[in-house]
Amino acid sequence: MTRHPIAADGSLDFPPADTAPAPVSFAEWHRAATDAPPAPVLPPDASLLVIAAHPDDEAIGAGRLLADHRGLVRCVTLTAGEHCHGEDADAGQVSRLRLREWAEALAVLGAEPVETTRWPDGGLSGHEDEATEALAGLATGVDFLLAPWQHDPHPDHEAAGRIGASLARRTGLPLWAYLVWTPYWLTPEDLARRGAGLLTHPTSERAERLWREALDCHHSQLTAQPPASHPVVPAALLDRHDRQLLIRETHACHA
Numbered sequence: 305m306t307r308h309p310i311a312a313d314g315s316l317d318f319p320p321a322d323t324a325p326a327p328v329s330f331a332e333w334h335r336a337a338t339d340a341p342p343a344p345v346l347p348p349d350a351s352l353l354v355i356a357a358h359p360d361d362e363a364i365g366a367g368r369l370l371a372d373h374r375g376l377v378r379c380v381t382l383t384a385g386e387h388c389h390g391e392d393a394d395a396g397q398v399s400r401l402r403l404r405e406w407a408e409a410l411a412v413l414g415a416e417p418v419e420t421t422r423w424p425d426g427g428l429s430g431h432e433d434e435a436t437e438a439l440a441g442l443a444t445g446v447d448f449l450l451a452p453w454q455h456d457p458h459p460d461h462e463a464a465g466r467i468g469a470s471l472a473r474r475t476g477l478p479l480w481a482y483l484v485w486t487p488y489w490l491t492p493e494d495l496a497r498r499g500a501g502l503l504t505h506p507t508s509e510r511a512e513r514l515w516r517e518a519l520d521c522h523h524s525q526l527t528a529q530p531p532a533s534h535p536v537v538p539a540a541l542l543d544r545h546d547r548q549l550l551i552r553e554t555h556a557c558h559a
């Protein structure tokens with residue numbers, strides 16, 4: 305049974321960590337990940353533009369890939385994730401902290417943070433055309449796009465995925481999707497129903513170490529911030545990201 309908090313209309317009612325339903329079983333994900341066939345190898349010197357909705361998305365979902373990649377990796381986060389600690393937290397302060405963590409994590413991964421317009425955390429879906437337009441200006445010289453999977457269960461991740469797909473259609477660039485909350489809230493059958501096939505991107509031991517090191521930079525997400533009793537990103541989510549998984553978004557690409 306699928307117990308992720310997605311409403312019938314496809315929107316996400318993301319509950320506070322304290323009251324969230326139990327995630328899908330680790331065993332199911334582990335089996336799906338183990339069975340995932342290898343992804344075609346990305347040319348090691350290719351230039352990548354990596355799209356995220358929040359400052360920790362690409363580290364969680366694509367950090368190993370970025371750590372191994374030799375070509376230019378430029379990253380954008382379309383929000384500063386300023387509302388992650390609830391309405392009582394100072395959004396400006398949270399925003400500055402998260403963007404600093406983002407830059408530190410990207411330095412660990414050998415990727416370059418790129419300044420862009422940022423849209424409201426939790427409200428990215430209202431700005432998809434503007435965001436696509438802004439990113440089109442960054443796509444010159446890029447060989448591949450990476451973005452959250454369009455069905456990753458968070459409204460901003462879904463929006464970022466659609467923005468990536470729009471950019472891929474507009475530029476003709478190939479798009480790979482990475483996962484953030486999917487291994488926690490969705491079952492492998494949920495992916496199959498959406499026509500998505502998981503692929504494994506083989507990564508090195510060094511990438512494994514740097515992935516963990518990059519995640520440690522996101523202290524505000526991985527540790528409980530009082531008065532919350534749970535971190536925004538539970539350890540059980542990271543456990544499910546035990547290898548680099550990808551989805552090829554072929555429908556989005558003319559190339």
Ligand SMILES: [Zn+2]
Pocket residue numbers: 357358360361458461484
């Ligand atoms: Zn996110």
